Amino acid sequence: MHAVILAGGKGIRLRPYTTALPKPLVPIGDQHAILEIVLRQLASAGFTSCTIAVGHLGQIIRAYVGSGERWGLRVDYATEESPLGTMGPLLTMTDRLPESFLVMNGDILTDLDYADVLRRHRDSGAALTIATYARKVRIDFGVLTTDAGKVVGFAEKPSMDYRVSMGVYGLSRDTLAGYTPGLPLGFDELVLDLLKTENPPHAYEFDGYWLDIGRPDDYDRANAEFTTQKSLLLKGA
16 A cells, blocks of 8 residues: 655744744654654554655755665655645655555645555545544634525524544545646645536545644644553554
């Protein structure tokens, strides 16, 4: 099984932590970087190879990860010379990708079964499988429903339930056919294009532990929770 880790972003929302370090290498706890945890999880799940798409401070990621041998993985790299969006880096490496593979952001902490996501994707025949997570969003205002200048409904600070993308996907190589290598391709563009076809994306619903480390408060939470979550995140690794 093969995984692609997207690690080329500048991590602007996580500054100042990412001023000198790429976001996937910010430390969690006393011993681990986010990317190390992800690589150990992939190896434990049975993945044997991995491509890391690097850009901003990519040389530091290369120096840290190397060949991946210490985690039992074969790691190679794809360099993003200019911003290509979420899915754009994949277009530069299609000649070395298997028919089906896992794609994930390099800045998430989760106990998601990566191998099961890929298996489910293969079995379904989907063009794209999106791991999803339940989120409740509280609106801090009174919400009005209006019609022709009249208020016809009211809810005081309602909560709304959504399923959001976890930043982990099962993808088929053929899904990328027709897109131009070297041009940006966002996840949103790919999903909207697939929704117009007869093979829309499938959802892999997950309700375990998931934390997207995008902002300083997310990073602080990750460090605060890591001691209690370590055995869950690194089980069998």
